[in-house]
Amino acid sequence: MDILYLLIPVSIIFVIFIAGVFIWSVKSGQYEDMEGPAHRILMDNDRIQPPKDDAEQNPDERCPDKQGPDQPGNPEEDQNN
Numbered sequence: 309m310d311i312l313y314l315l316i317p318v319s320i321i322f323v324i325f326i327a328g329v330f331i332w333s334v335k336s337g338q339y340e341d342m343e344g345p346a347h348r349i350l351m352d353n354d355r356i357q358p359p360k361d362d363a364e365q366n367p368d369e370r371c372p373d374k375q376g377p378d379q380p381g382n383p384e385e386d387q388n389n
Contacts (some may be wrong), residue, residue, distance in 0.1 A: 333339065
């Protein structure tokens, strides 16, 4: 029974502290926009950016000396003929 003399004042102080933190959070705008972050994650900028030049689309055009086996000018074909 003697522990109640300690627990009741401690719990009252704890409740006052929690109420103060809650009032501070409401006044500072923590609960202003509850739906905005939920919608913001769905509306992010996932648009595909167009390439800067055509050479980025086809890597063979960047290196003209790297030609496939079916293209003319391949040194392996020239040796076989």
